[in-house]
Amino acid sequence: MPHPLRASLLLTLGLLAGTAHAGTIDLQLSGVDTEVPSTMKFEVRSAITRMHAWYGDQLGLTFPPRVVVQVRLIANRATYDALARNYVHETSVGFFAPEAGGVMWAQPTQAATEGTLVHETSHYLLDEAGVRPPKWVNEGLAEVFERFRVAGNAVYVDPDPRVLAWLRGGGGMSVERLLRMGDGDWGGLADGPLGRAPHSNGYALVAFLVTSPAGKRTLAEIIRRYDGSRSTAEVVAAVEDTWRGGVRQLELDWRAWWSGRPAPVQLPVATGAERVVEASADAADPCPGGIMIRRGSETVCSN
Numbered sequence: 588m589p590h591p592l593r594a595s596l597l598l599t600l601g602l603l604a605g606t607a608h609a610g611t612i613d614l615q616l617s618g619v620d621t622e623v624p625s626t627m628k629f630e631v632r633s634a635i636t637r638m639h640a641w642y643g644d645q646l647g648l649t650f651p652p653r654v655v656v657q658v659r660l661i662a663n664r665a666t667y668d669a670l671a672r673n674y675v676h677e678t679s680v681g682f683f684a685p686e687a688g689g690v691m692w693a694q695p696t697q698a699a700t701e702g703t704l705v706h707e708t709s710h711y712l713l714d715e716a717g718v719r720p721p722k723w724v725n726e727g728l729a730e731v732f733e734r735f736r737v738a739g740n741a742v743y744v745d746p747d748p749r750v751l752a753w754l755r756g757g758g759g760m761s762v763e764r765l766l767r768m769g770d771g772d773w774g775g776l777a778d779g780p781l782g783r784a785p786h787s788n789g790y791a792l793v794a795f796l797v798t799s800p801a802g803k804r805t806l807a808e809i810i811r812r813y814d815g816s817r818s819t820a821e822v823v824a825a826v827e828d829t830w831r832g833g834v835r836q837l838e839l840d841w842r843a844w845w846s847g848r849p850a851p852v853q854l855p856v857a858t859g860a861e862r863v864v865e866a867s868a869d870a871a872d873p874c875p876g877g878i879m880i881r882r883g884s885e886t887v888c889s890n
């Protein structure tokens with residue numbers, strides 16, 4: 588087991604050197620009771636390819652050589668709910684489950700569906716990388732990528748004006764308090780502009796951290812230390828050790844960011860020259876009009 592400090596230095600050096608991150612990601616998106624627009628396939632593929640590369644190159648996460656993101660879209664809300672009940676306990680618009688893959692409700696607007704797809708794929712990718720960040724980081728990252736925008740060959744993530752207005756109006760929790768929020772501490776807290784409290788508060792800080800190399804180093808260190816310890820004291824220590832001036836200065840820098848005019852962030856393309864983006868032909872649907880579910884070695888089709 589490497590000494591934690593040495594591991595941290597190696598991680599930092601790796602990030603500075605722009606470690607090449609190899610590996611492919613393959614999106615297989617099909618519709619159960621609806622057509623998937625080709626613009627949706629293109630835009631979601633652009634976003635999750637960048638997101639996968641970002642997690643590898645910018646946060647130093649390691650993925651299996653080939654990540655398959657298999658998602659089925661269901662337009663009929665009742666059909667979706669009937670299936671989702673088996674996997675998620677709360678009302679949802681999309682989820683990933685080991686036996687069912689990704690299942691998303693095709694929402695009234697294509698933009699909302701694409702956002703959900705990218706949000707849920709963010710959670711799926713962190714699972715694939717084998718890391719469990721604090722809940723607010725996990726939801727914050729998903730919310731950041733959900734706000735993607737494709738412009739030609741470029742992909743941007745835009746700051747959310749509702750969250751900025753909320754923060755400027757005195758909403759949200761302090762950085763100090765957020766860093767100390769354990770995964771079980773969120774019950775009973777008021778919702779924010781993005782819905783549940785961990786989503787809104789997590790987004791508010793993560794959207795700032797992704798704008799700079801220093802912020803990405805801090806995020807990577809928070810994830811690494813919390814993953815090993817499940818301790819919020821380690822989250823605070825990660826900030827004290829990586830952010831110049833520690834938690835107190837991060838609070839001031841974060842406030843200056845949302846008080847000013849936050850700019851969109853462009854997601855870089857992968858630095859790994861060997862990365863191949865597979866323009867995968869979506870596999871033939873094995874369950875036309877239904878959902879394929881794997882149970883052990885068996886494959887069954889459900890409604």
Ligand SMILES: [Zn+2]
Nearest residue numbers: 706710726729
């Ligand atoms: Zn989420």
